[in-house]
Amino acid sequence: MQQEAILLGSEAVAHGVRLCRPEVISAYPITPQTHIIETLSEMVDDGELTSRFIKVESEMSAIAAVLGAVSAGSRSFTASSSQGLAMMHELLHWYAGARLPLVLVNANRALGAPWNIWSDQSDSFSQRDTGWLQIYCETSQEALDTIIIAYRASELLMLPIMVMIDGFILSHTMERLLVPDQEMVDDFLPPYQAPYKLDPDKPLTFGAAAQPDLFYELKKTMSATMLEAGPLLKECERSFAAIFDRAYEPVIHCPEGDEKADTALICCGATTGTAREAVKRLRQENIAIDLFKMRLLRPFPQTELIAALEGKKRIIILNRALSYGVGGTLSQELRAALYNLDRRPVINDVIISLGGREVFPETIMDIVKRRKELSPTASNWL
């Protein structure tokens, strides 16, 4: 059974988490993640969720507390955003290196200075080298579902997964969606069985210093697991679809796009919704544009991306994160992925929004109409 409900994105996340039965939750409040942990706190206080909620004094302690809890064998959860995720940075590396599973939900928000609470993706894009899987959601339904999928994948891989929702655009917006019942989720997601844990009856040491040769080998293994993570995640998404009737893929072709068009727009996160509308309207003006959504950023779905973009002559990438002195971060990822193609498309790097600057369908339509004027090398700013 799946119950229809109208929920805030943050509430949808909380329900996704509740259904996965974490034994420990630890978090520190930051806008726009707060509704997630408020809803979870209510669920714990109401007895709807049997978790221990550790209300810590910083994001660094939040990720540290779940590191301890998962090391002791308990499924756990944390959520953050922006400055908070940046504060976790050291522990994000450590966590993945420790080969522990976790689902962390990040409500995407800009990083200061100056202060800005609105959405862009610079917070999580800055963490793409930490060894976490990264999945970006377009809708609250997708976020709820992805949390369930992510726990399963994470515990099979023994690698942590970061699930992204756009701050405010998703977190603070109501959406009609389906909330699966507990039995369905229990069938899909078995309880976490730690292969190794802190256990006085079987004492083991975790994280002790590794000499260079061993360190290199451990990282090689982790990198290999990350490469296996793509196919494994797809498998989890397929078995999820079989039970819950909602399908997800690493690179999603949006049906609003025109498959035959030689120009494609690439989006990531909730901007995709706006792009869908823009592409529909462009079609009414007889401008054919294809549209893809990057759901998975790590591991980078190179094979799927190359297959999806076959025959395209121009790729317009709508970036909401920037690597200063290079350009849009998503553009760099795609440039690297497509470099070995015999016939490489023109890539237009567009910085569509930072710090929550509004993206209207018209904003995207205008970019598409000006596509031949866009620089193929430099970043294109509005």
Next chain:
Amino acid sequence: MNNMPDIPRFHGNSNWQAIAAELMEPGHMGCPGCGASLSMRHALKVLGPKTIVVMPACCWAIIAGGQPTTALDVPLLHTPFAVAAAVAGGVRQALAAQGENETTVLTWAGDGGTFDIGLQGISGAAERQEDIIYVCYDNEAYMNTGIQQSSATPPGAWTTTTPTGKDFRYAKKDILAIIKAHNPAYLASATIAYPDDFYAKFEKAKTARGFRFLHVLAACPSGWKIASQDALKVTRMAVDSGVFPLVEMAADGNLVQTVKPAKRIPVADYLKAQGRFSKITAEEIEIWQENVDKVWMTPEKINQKNG
């Protein structure tokens, strides 16, 4: 195994015979005379095999051994520098969620990880009354990185970042007062140079529930510039001179003295026994002696000092 003859016995009234097996193996990476190594060995004897150790970056992160070796026969989780208290809290909460309430979760951190980079996380764990024992083995500098000053380094002490001695304007941070302000379940200072007292305090910490904190002075022969065979002797002098009073928090929340040394010695004797204080002036020794005199040996005075 009652393997205790190498521990100096000053009081002769110990119940060591009752103490259980070794949980720290020979072949660890500690330096000769290392107070931190000795402290762990005896702490684990009291705490027993149902203990999980959580450890940030510190000397002990090396002493325990690199992969694939370990010096401990209990589970050990290494953590980044600033977060050992939070990690330990998470471990304990997870065990509780699993219905396991017997195992002691022990954070074992140096003075850098406690007085400096880890302080915020300790404050959080103490406020939440995380059911853990937090031990700070204090060797009074960043010894593992090569003897740099920390906020636990006493004034006048040489370190590689205080080559002419730590400025006398900067006092050693009063960690007991800081933790006491959090209303911990148990709080004490200890040193293995007074083993009866050390054992009794770990025993009390083990049975209490909630956030427990032990401040353990641990000599570092290379950092203190003393001979390794003098480590315990010098640590004892810290207590006997009043520089490091042995106290614990009583039921009424006040700190009370637990060991009254038979003979009080001048602070100068303690300082002069260590190469790290070789540049200290007579005037500075006098200031130090006056400061110690202010709190010397009376519980009332200790409590004045510690708030």
